[in-house]
Amino acid sequence: MTVMDTTPSSAAVATDAVAATAQEAVEAAQPAVEREIKMAARGVNVFYGDTQALYEVGIDIANNEVTSLIGPSGCGKSTFLRCLNRMNDTIEGCRVEGSITLDGENIYDRALDPVLLRARVGMVFQKPNPFPKSIYDNIAYGPRIHGLASGKADLDEIVTTSLEKAGLLEEVKDRLDQPGTGLSGGQQQRLCIARAIAVKPEVILMDEPCSALDPIATAKVEELIDELRQDFTIVIVTHSMQQAARVSQRTAFFHLGKLVEEGETNQIFTNPQDQRTHDYITGRFG
């Protein structure tokens, strides 16, 4: 005689529940991290003469995050970047509408001095552009004109710390009196980053900072960006999608002057919500 005992008895399964639970799992995956907003843009329109370059752009830029702006050429990403420290003021016929705030303060307020704004919101450009001065003076220039150093020793300290933060100190410490233009391209770019840091900005804007650099120098700058994030808020325009994916926490995709999609970088590059974002990052239109 045989006796069989099966434990547990075959489980009853509610198959309808499967789809519903999958949906809940998707919703539960949204992070609940509190972001501290450093800069906020609302309804930003930019015109060059009669041509509108940006349409109703709204975005929050959070503290200690790297936000990358991506999109095809002419999409308005650099225009938007330049709005963040009023670099557009210098362009003839350029008009900015809407509001952009830094710590809740409107940066387009008439009472605000753009020079002081640019000390708080620094910029690094595509092509390294050191002053035709010594390495030391390249960095000391900003602190001097803004009166940030109380004496020679203080200025020395600022120069050293800035070079250190930019990861350049070891390479140049014995030749601070040599011209900055004599450095390699990658070193020059890090010198420009050191120069931007020297005035203790709160936000650093970078306009394609690696597009003129070789892969090794690019890697060094990317590593630097990640370190700088601890102390600064960084906004970077890049044509390299892989770079955006590597260095940033948030990514904003611009197309034809509009902000199409903004969100966590991981999500944008794995599962973008907008078809245009999807087509752009997968190389389906340019």
Next chain:
Amino acid sequence: MSEHIVKSYDEEFSALHNKLAHMGGLAEEQLASAIDALDKRDTELAQKIIDNDDKIDELEREIEEKAILMIAKRQPVAVDLREIVVALRLAMDLERIGDLAKNIAKRIFAIAEPRPTRGLAGLGQMGRLALEQLKNVLDAYVQHDADKAMEVWRSDEEIDSLYNAMFRELLTYMMEDPRTIGACTHLLFGAKNIERIGDHTTNIAENVYFLVHGETLDDERPKSDTTSMTHVSYSQD
């Protein structure tokens, strides 16, 4: 899906998809032949299945090579990346399905002579169900149809419960007549192989879901293979 700006990228994708379709077709064919050979205890067909397994293995290697090269060259993101990752995983599941079909084929030699009279019908039924599931899931993959894939995912339970029934049935035969232990053990392993094929099929279904939605299906699939906990006591009155 619109085309990539770089045409050769699209050509690489279609080559990858063609290889997978070929591999899927072969895996189906191997399983169908295994069921057929089992029904008829056809050792000639069984040998053919064993010989054909190399083709599936070779295709897996080719798919893996293509996929790795594409990742290195194109640095794919979003749906492109999912297509490639899913292709890699599918190839692995299909290769395993091929192995399991081959294993069934090998057992046909062992049961060809001392013919087990019972248990074969149940095994055939299980096999046909697994084959249908495999066909459906491969269709779902080709059509990027996540709903269809989820249907397969849910119906794996049927295979599991058939397997449970087979397990009990075969144990009973063995206890009734110890001379059948050899053949019944082979049938039991055959049933286990088919149950595993069902599991690989549900893996594929999960991957189709991931491919379409970009989210992993992190639900625990309803498991109803209880044989690992089945206790059988044998007493002689």
